[in-house]
Amino acid sequence: MTELREPTGTTESRNRLGVHPAWFVALIGFFALIGAAGFRSVPSVLMDPLHAEFGWSHGTIGAAVSVNVLLYGLISPFAAALMDRVGVRLVVAGSLLLVALGAGLTVFMTQAWQLWALWGVLVGVGVGSMSMPFVATVTGRWFVRHRGLVTGLLTAAGATGQLVFLPLVSTLATHYGWRTPSVVVAIIALAAVPLVLLFLHDFPSDVGVLAYGAEPGSTIGLRKVVRGGATRAVRVLVTSLNKPVFWLLAGGFMVCGASTNGLVQTHFVSAAHDHGMPVTTAASLLAVVGVFDVVGTVLSGWLTDRMDSRWLLGVYYTLRGLSLLTLPSLLGPQAQPSMWVFIIFYGLDWIATVPPVVQLCREHFGDDGPVVFCWVFTSHQLGAAIAATGAGVIRDLQGNYDLAWYLAGGLCGLAAIMSLAIRRNRPAADLRPA
Template sequence: MTQLQTPTTLSVDSAPRHRLHPAWLVAGVGFVALLGAAAFRSVPGVLLDPLHEEFGWSHGTIGAAVSLNLLLYGLISPFAAALMDRFGIRKVVACALALVAAGSGLTVFMSQPWHLMLTWGLLVGVGVGSMSMPFVATITGRWFVRQRGLVTGVLTAAGATGQLIFLPLISALAHTHGWRLPSLIVAGTALAVTPLVVLFIRDFPSDVGARAYGAAPDSPVGMRVPAAGGASRALTVLATIARNPGFWLLAGGFAVCGASTNGLVGTHFVSAAHDHGMPPTTAASLLAVVGIFDVAGTIASGWLTDRLDPRYLLIGYYSLRGFSLLILPALLGPHTQPSLWVFIVFYGLDWVATVPPTVALCRELFGADGPVAFGWVFAAHQIGAALAASGAGVIRDLQGSYDLAWYLAGTLCGAAAVMSAVLRRAPQPS
């Protein structure tokens, strides 16, 4: 019996030494899909002024469509995570890319505000929401044991990379050719990514005869499990985790995270800088530079999450972000002064560095329900982002500047740091 088993054992255990573990291929394709999703999500912020100039729609009206996009981006997330359990990652992400392509492509025909709500708001919001951060939690939870925090940081950084690549390009194209060409480019990019997802994404390591990267031979991580109840599971998990105070503290902090990044800076920074005399293309380039440093900051945050208490990381991130937002109104002007560059670097390092420690805490507090739980925490992130996107637009319409929006966001970041400080961790195994 021993002689029959030995060759099989050697071939399975030694395989990873001679070829790339399939977890890295799945992570790589996931990075590309997330890169595209982030690029698609960032487009409305660049097109805000061109749409205002062509149609005469107010900042509040356009901001409402962006708010719907952000809201759905978050609210769809827990259901998308549950549907990935039910139908598989590949099918859900492929359908999501099709929705993004349809929503972006149809914008070239719009003429009324409700058209913007339907396309960029509804279709693109549902599409990118299905490829949001719970997608990261699902991949890392199934395919990785070793380096899980680091991979979470790298995949999260895909958002910054997408912003880095697309923002200057879209801003330049919108400036020279109008906003319709960038919309068609987004649609074409979504369609181009779809074959990669269909060909290379697999749901579990056991589907390709492998174990999760770094998993022990007897570990259940990476083994296919019976399909859960689909979308109904998202509601069941919510009913369970809502009884845990840790969920509300994580969700409250992450709501502030969304308000102070995607909702405010991601949507209104270009317009706010333009109010101070800065060319929109310059402002979009600065926002892209934020993306450069966000890549470094988020990967570093993932590395630190594997080694430090995630709560302490969140306290530091929210505190430093709040301080930077409080001083931003004094830094904006027609030219990029050295002090503004300091803000860009500092803020970029902190942009979504909150994601790896938040994912780790969800996994720690809620176990196997961690990805779906993080979906609900991320929904709170996008609710905060939606409120900030529309609220900042209203503040701009009423007061003629965004200053009050920056001050409110900075204060809320201080509250998020306090929520992280009082969070209790789950008992740790010896």
């Protein structure tokens, strides 16, 4: 059951600085997402130090990452529904506290199951409760105009936060041991909590404005009292399963997760180190991926506001697959010019898929779009979990990652085909960018 509450004022009377409050919400969200994502950069850099200290295999450490990314995805739909019920601010603040707790307690771990519990469960639930649910919910409530662009900005914050911390994490781990970066990331996550509690509003109507770009009379941005968060998430899933578009989006996004978070983010540093490249150099290359990811994702959001999202996905997956097929021949002890071409190209395509997927979910599922997107994102994380463990096992059995790169490249071609098979569904006038 949903109740709508009208805004208490007008856009003009509450917007004296000349800047719509939606942009302040997006800015706070940007920094909160970076803080939450920081700890997810730790596993790829610390894989070798943990192996050296505890003797844990790459497969064991990869399994902990798999638990993380799987829970990251599974919790998302329920978090999106919970945001509708108790508010974005409380859910995001609680998520940051979980990330900080999971990060801080890792300094005391001595057993593999503790790695799975902290890296896997606490951080997975914490980050999963605020990343994609937050992006889909905030853009759906606060923006009509530039919705795709803002989706790209916030998505880039989450993914880039995982990558730009890599040089810092790598340097701290090299000079002070692997426990130091865990504490640093915990502090960063805690520092974001006061900003969220003080400045992150749940609905535009809470501050007396309409959603940015909404026309008078639009219901977008009005406070909605939603009951039955968990049951709604399940109900939306059951309804969505009957639509072929859901399976096409979920299948493509599963490949997306496998080819980014599960494979490249988790194993690139280790794979480069196998070829003689210093860990700090490999971590810096991933950080460059994060820098270009911002450009690529924001550009993708801009394109999503103007082009057919299905064709964008088809192009993104095709180009990503081709780049992964060439990666084994590029790895070496030094970053040659050809490797830099891969890093820049792959960075532009890293999570460019998110804005068009969010748009397609809203286009086909209306107000349930944010929850549907979170279920689609669950498949993304399932693919990442399979790749994180599977690539580690391939490395343990064959001594290199070559087969993992080739499999991911081929699957990206399949994802492109599934994306192009989606039928167009024109959104209602209320959902179109103004």
